[in-house]
Amino acid sequence: MSNMICASFTLSKVGARRLTIQAASALRATEPVFRDEEYADIDWNNLGFGLTRTDYMYVAKCTENKEFQQGELSDYGNVELSPAAGVLNYGQGLFEGTKAFRGDDGRVFLFRPDQNGIRMQIGAERMCMRSPSVQQFVDAVKQTSLANRRWIPPPGKGSLYIRPLLIGSGPILGLSPAPEYTFLVYASPVGNYFKNGMAPLNLYVDNEFHRATRGGAGGVKSITNYAPVLKAVLRAKEQGFSDVVYLDSVHKKYIEEASSCNIFLVKGNVISTPATIGTILEGITRRSIIDIASDLGYQVEERCIAIDELMEADEVFTTGTAVSVASVGSITYKGQRVEYKIGDEMVSQILHKTLVGIQVGRIEDKHNWVVEID
Numbered sequence: 001m002s003n004m005i006c007a008s009f010t011l012s013k014v015g016a017r018r019l020t021i022q023a024a025s026a027l028r029a030t031e032p033v034f035r036d037e038e039y040a041d042i043d044w045n046n047l048g049f050g051l052t053r054t055d056y057m058y059v060a061k062c063t064e065n066k067e068f069q070q071g072e073l074s075d076y077g078n079v080e081l082s083p084a085a086g087v088l089n090y091g092q093g094l095f096e097g098t099k100a101f102r103g104d105d106g107r108v109f110l111f112r113p114d115q116n117g118i119r120m121q122i123g124a125e126r127m128c129m130r131s132p133s134v135q136q137f138v139d140a141v142k143q144t145s146l147a148n149r150r151w152i153p154p155p156g157k158g159s160l161y162i163r164p165l166l167i168g169s170g171p172i173l174g175l176s177p178a179p180e181y182t183f184l185v186y187a188s189p190v191g192n193y194f195k196n197g198m199a200p201l202n203l204y205v206d207n208e209f210h211r212a213t214r215g216g217a218g219g220v221k222s223i224t225n226y227a228p229v230l231k232a233v234l235r236a237k238e239q240g241f242s243d244v245v246y247l248d249s250v251h252k253k254y255i256e257e258a259s260s261c262n263i264f265l266v267k268g269n270v271i272s273t274p275a276t277i278g279t280i281l282e283g284i285t286r287r288s289i290i291d292i293a294s295d296l297g298y299q300v301e302e303r304c305i306a307i308d309e310l311m312e313a314d315e316v317f318t319t320g321t322a323v324s325v326a327s328v329g330s331i332t333y334k335g336q337r338v339e340y341k342i343g344d345e346m347v348s349q350i351l352h353k354t355l356v357g358i359q360v361g362r363i364e365d366k367h368n369w370v371v372e373i374d
């Protein structure tokens with residue numbers, strides 16, 4: 001079944017639940033009323049960043065070193081894998097994260113999905129994997145979002161987090177690239193990433209564990225970058241911290257990123273973030289915030305940043321697809337805790353509001369980042 005046929009078949013099943021907007025005379029014309037029956041029956045007011053099972057996922061395969069076949073939507077469910085799959089034995093896998101947002105008028109938007117597709121291709125090259133074309137990637141994200149439309153949260157309640165995966169699914173015993181790859185996209189409605197919502201983060205700078213090393217795979221979204229930081233994250237969370245900031249593994253001096261997001265500091269009118277030189281993920285939110293900040297007239301620098309400079313900043317914030325833009329309230333390093341200004345007038349708040357405004361179609365999208373998918 002072709003993508004097109006598959007998508008229309010699936011959407012007609014979902015079509016009965018499609019969003020409709022009722023004009024409400026008691027409200028201003030800009031305040032639509034959303035009918036409950038158009039949404040999945042969950043508590044939209046208490047979404048965290050947990051997995052909620054949605055209706056459909058997308059799967060495409062690539063065998064014998066050929067191109068990826070056309071993918072199909074199927075019911076969301078478990079996948080069958082050989083015990084000898086490359087991903088299970090040697091960690092040959094990449095993931096992505098992107099989001100679908102509902103605008104105030106009910107329209108559905110994706111944010112720069114092509115950038116995730118490009119990043120997956122770069123990661124696949126590093127990990128010796130076959131990858132889908134950017135067009136197939138974006139098409140798969142669109143199909144998965146629309147098929148799961150009833151799970152896209154109402155305006156202001158969150159977003160549909162979309163998780164594309166690329167895995168070495170073929171069996172391989174000797175250390176070698178897998179003979180088959182699977183591209184899979186699933187989705188889950190989410191709210192704030194951190195458990196305390198939008199409260200400023202308390203970050204811990206780890207002096208023992210490193211996230212990535214020069215020549216490693218820290219610059220791509222390999223699944224192998226995430227399990228090794230769990231120990232540091234769990235230890236920090238037990239002590240009440242929100243996340244961990246890692247230092248470079250050579251000098252143990254320059255900040256790199258946090259476990260789940262990139263990091264920025266503000267000093268005067270200058271915003272700085274570590275340059276991505278192979279050990280730091282090229283965050284799509286990171287790049288978007290650099291562009292938004294430049295548009296707003298800030299000087300933005302990408303360079304090496306010593307931990308001492310972070311401790312002396314006026315303001316610190318983190319960025320990521322899951323995290324969006326999160327203000328940092330404190331950083332603890334070698335037993336010393338510094339606290340930063342927080343409040344509505346913060347640079348991070350201005351950047352956050354601008355980013356979200358663009359993502360939900362409320363602020364002019366002058367870079368053409370937003371893709372409407374109705």
Ligand code: COI
Binds near residue numbers: 096097098321322
């Ligand atoms: C994302 O921001 O999309 C990520 O992949 C981070 C992950 C740890 C949730």
